Amino acid sequence: MQDKSRHLLTPAVAADAARADRTVKRDVVYVYEAPVRLWHWINAAVILVLGLTGYFVASVPPTMTGEASDNFLFGYMRFAHFSAGYVLTVGFLLRIYWAFMGNTHARQIFYVPLWRKSFWAEVLNQIRWYAFLEVKPKNHAGHNPLARLAMFFMFTPTISFMIVTGFALYAQGAGNDSWQYKLFGWVFSIWPNSQDVHTWHHLGLWVIATFALVHIYAAIREDIMSRQSIVSSMISGEREFRD
Amino acid sequence: MGAATETFYSVIRRQGITRRSFHKFCSLTATSLGLGSLAASRIANALENKPRVPVIWMHGLECTCCSESFIRSAHPLVKDAVLSMISLDYDETIMAAAGHQAEAILEETRAKYKGQYVLAVEGNPPLNDDGMFCIDGGKPFVEKLRAMAEDSMTIVAWGTCASWGCVQAAKPNPTQALPIDKVITNKPIIKVPGCPPIAEVMTGVVTFIITFGKLPELDRHGRPKMFYSQRIHDKCYRRPHFDAGQFVEEWDDESARKGYCLYKMGCKGPATYNACSTVRWNGGVSFPIQSGHGCIGCSEEGFWDKGSFYDRLTTIKQFGIEKNADQIGMAAAGVVGAAVAAHAAVTAAKQLTCKRDGAAQER
Numbered sequence: 001m002q003d004k005s006r007h008l009l010t011p012a013v014a015a016d017a018a019r020a021d022r023t024v025k026r027d028v029v030y031v032y033e034a035p036v037r038l039w040h041w042i043n044a045a046v047i048l049v050l051g052l053t054g055y056f057v058a059s060v061p062p063t064m065t066g067e068a069s070d071n072f073l074f075g076y077m078r079f080a081h082f083s084a085g086y087v088l089t090v091g092f093l094l095r096i097y098w099a100f101m102g103n104t105h106a107r108q109i110f111y112v113p114l115w116r117k118s119f120w121a122e123v124l125n126q127i128r129w130y131a132f133l134e135v136k137p138k139n140h141a142g143h144n145p146l147a148r149l150a151m152f153f154m155f156t157p158t159i160s161f162m163i164v165t166g167f168a169l170y171a172q173g174a175g176n177d178s179w180q181y182k183l184f185g186w187v188f189s190i191w192p193n194s195q196d197v198h199t200w201h202h203l204g205l206w207v208i209a210t211f212a213l214v215h216i217y218a219a220i221r222e223d224i225m226s227r228q229s230i231v232s233s234m235i236s237g238e239r240e241f242r243d
Numbered sequence: 244m245g246a247a248t249e250t251f252y253s254v255i256r257r258q259g260i261t262r263r264s265f266h267k268f269c270s271l272t273a274t275s276l277g278l279g280s281l282a283a284s285r286i287a288n289a290l291e292n293k294p295r296v297p298v299i300w301m302h303g304l305e306c307t308c309c310s311e312s313f314i315r316s317a318h319p320l321v322k323d324a325v326l327s328m329i330s331l332d333y334d335e336t337i338m339a340a341a342g343h344q345a346e347a348i349l350e351e352t353r354a355k356y357k358g359q360y361v362l363a364v365e366g367n368p369p370l371n372d373d374g375m376f377c378i379d380g381g382k383p384f385v386e387k388l389r390a391m392a393e394d395s396m397t398i399v400a401w402g403t404c405a406s407w408g409c410v411q412a413a414k415p416n417p418t419q420a421l422p423i424d425k426v427i428t429n430k431p432i433i434k435v436p437g438c439p440p441i442a443e444v445m446t447g448v449v450t451f452i453i454t455f456g457k458l459p460e461l462d463r464h465g466r467p468k469m470f471y472s473q474r475i476h477d478k479c480y481r482r483p484h485f486d487a488g489q490f491v492e493e494w495d496d497e498s499a500r501k502g503y504c505l506y507k508m509g510c511k512g513p514a515t516y517n518a519c520s521t522v523r524w525n526g527g528v529s530f531p532i533q534s535g536h537g538c539i540g541c542s543e544e545g546f547w548d549k550g551s552f553y554d555r556l557t558t559i560k561q562f563g564i565e566k567n568a569d570q571i572g573m574a575a576a577g578v579v580g581a582a583v584a585a586h587a588a589v590t591a592a593k594q595l596t597c598k599r600d601g602a603a604q605e606r
Contacts, residue, residue: 058556059569060507063498064488073488130586132593172513176462176472185463192407192464192544195514199559199568206572210579217583221590 027241029141031105032234035098039091040234046084046091047212050162051205053081058202082170089163105142109151119145137226139241147218154211158204165201169194251290251328251453258326265290268319272450275318275443277469289454290328296453297352297360299391300334303384304377304411304420305366309402310336312439316446317526324446328453332360335379346380349387353394361452362395364388366404368426369411369418376418385426392427397458399433399448400424403541406434406466413547424465433458434465438541441522444470464544466516475512475538478520481505499535509553510537517542 032040057077064071099107113119122138126146129137138144143151168187171180172194191197223230229240255265269290270283302310314321314337325331331338333348340348352360366384369376374383392398400423403409411420424432435448448467451459459467476482481504484490490507491499506513512520515538519530531538537553540546550557556567566574 055569060490060555061488063490063492063503063507068483068487068489071487071489075486077488078486132589172474173477176468189463193514193540193546193549195511195540195543195549195557198514199557202556202568203559203572206568206576209572210576213576213579213583217587221587225590225594 027243029239029241030237031103031142031239032237033098033102033106034237035094036102036106037234037237039095039098043088043091043095046088047208049080049084050088051209053077053084054202054205057081058198085163085166085170088159089167092159092163108143108148109156112148112152123149137222139227139243141239144222150211150214154207155215158207158211162201162204162208165197165204169197169201250292251295252292254295254326255290255323268323272319272447272454276447276451286450286454289456293453293456295328295330297332297356298329298334298363298449299332299349299352299360299395300363300365301384301388301391302335302379303364303366303368303388303404304418305402305404305409307336307365308439309365309404309445310334312437312442313401313445314442315525316442318443319446319450321442321446324449329361329449349391353391357394359396360394361397361399362391362430363399363401364405364423365401367408367412367420367422369420370426371417371419376420388423388426392430395430397431397433397452398423398427399435399452400465401435401445402440403436403438403543403546406436406542407544407546409438410547413545431458432465433461433467436466436471436542437517438546440542441470441518441524443522444518462516470518470522471516471542473516473518473521475515475517475520475532479504479512479532480520481532502535505532505535505537507555508537509551509555509557511540511543511546511549511552512538515540515543 057074061073064073096110099110122145125134125138126144128134130146142148164184165187167180168184171178171184174180176185187197188194191200219230219234222228223232227241227243229238229242233239252265256262266283266287269287270280273280273283273286276282313324316324319328325337332352333345335345338345338348366377368374368383368385368388370385374385377384379387400406404411404420405423408416408420408422411418412422424434433448433452435445437444444467447470448459451467451469459469462468462472476485479485481502484502484504485506489498489501489503491503491505492507493499494508504510510532512532519538520532523530523533539552540549543549548560550559550565550567554567556569558565558567559571
């Protein structure tokens with residue numbers, strides 16, 4: 001896939017000549033396969049649900065009045081949080097599976113070629129682009145190197161952390177003989193007082209929220225400013241080079 | 244020390260307790276331990292045939308609240324536990340002997356019951372300055388603890404002091420007080436945390452050990468599963484108000500009068516493993532939440548250092564500032580949000596000027 005995309009990039013430069021003609025056929029690379037796109041949007045939706053319910057479980061809304069039997073606000077909120085958590089977990093597991101089965105771009109969020117000099121050169125270039133020091137950004141078929149760093153260091157570990165601590169906290173309710181406790185009870189060997197796990201899990205929410213902020217801004221900005229499609233690529237799967 | 248081979252039953256009978264009452268006690272104890280009906284006869288059999296287990300009860304850095312709780316046990320009565328069930332050979336606070344006579348018991352028990360006695364420890368040893376912050380019988384407590392632990396069968400760590408460290412181990416822990424399992428690593432240790440632990444939990448654990456001659460099943464932190472496998476929250480009678488989203492918001496508001504959930508007032512019930520909401524206190528009369536105050540999590544590790552007892556989101560000290568997760572998170576998201584907005588503004592401005600330049604050039 002990588003070779004193919006490079007092959008396609010070269011004529012992209014040549015296409016400059018045809019710029020005046022807006023109807024010119026643009027170069028397109030198939031980047032995000034269907035499972036990746038599906039995962040991305042389901043993931044976005046459940047993170048929204050998890051973030052909102054999680055925030056309100058910890059920072060409690062005003063009390064409900066009336067009979068306890070007439071209300072089930074926290075029950076519903078926790079139910080939404082737990083079910084969304086399961087969807088997130090299953091999705092993430094399938095996403096890991098797809099990292100092995102899919103194309104090279106499907107692997108980008110799971111490793112970063114930190115040992116490659118050329119990677120760091122591209123990171124520097126990307127930083128310069130964001131710092132308004134480069135006039136023209138480079139084209140990237142998949143994630144740009146900076147985005148890849150953010151994915152690898154901010155998104156993937158945080159989601160893993162949230163799944164692990166989330167299931168550990170869930171195990172408290174499910175009981176010490178539940179499979180959740182058997183699988184994730186070791187978290188309490190690190191933090192014997194589960195109040196700490198609550199706190200760190202809640203802090204994880206803010207890491208994800210901050211990540212989402214940057215992620216959405218960067219995606220929209222690059223969609224406008226860069227020489228390639230970004231937002232629509234996660235819908236169609238195709239990256240369009242607009243030179 | 245009395246006859247060494249005396250059984251519990253002979254002691255009980257000598258005290259004028261009828262066989263009928265004895266069996267009543269056995270079935271009550273079996274019930275309170277959550278064991279089946281067969282266990283009652285096993286307990287009776289054990290008490291009739293097994294010699295009383297010698298217990299050495301030592302006090303390190305502590306406040307004696309565990310002893311205070313213990314002596315209020317109702318099921319079984321502490322009188323039964325101390326006078327009949329165990330052979331409490333040494334306990335600074337309630338023994339008759341004093342001075343050298345008392346200290347001699349330690350050596351005697353060590354020699355006579357090597358590997359057979361239970362070492363119950365209330366409080367913990369401070370290690371700083373060679374243990375000089377807790378001197379007991381002219382020697383640092385830590386030395387006494389190590390010596391007596393050496394030949395013991397098992398160690399019972401009473402209370403949060405012995406189990407987790409409690410207040411003397413709270414930051415900055417100037418005496419370097421450590422829980423028992425951090426000092427004694429080669430003996431089975433059962434933790435019975437709580438500040439203090441519930442009286443019936445304490446006597447229940449003692450009854451189990453002397454009945455079966457082994458420790459009850461423990462969880463990953465060394466606590467007996469039968470009393471510490473569920474949180475206060477899981478069995479709290481105010482739980483329906485939690486699920487309904489009905490919370491006390493001020494100590495004197497309508498919700499407080501109606502007995503709503505204390506979650507918003509910082510109740511640590513959802514993070515605290517103990518039996519308060521089932522066994523309760525003072526012979527089952529009440530427990531903190533029933534009395535209108537949230538759980539402070541006294542049976543949990545480092546509960547003094549987990550921020551306020553009255554906040555749901557407790558403060559995080561790792562960042563060098565005392566802020567909770569929301570304050571830290573919102574600050575971070577705010578800074579990043581502002582940066583994003585600024586970056587977007589610069590991008591837009593740059594774009595506009597570039598376009599104007601481009602337009603100028605074209606003209």
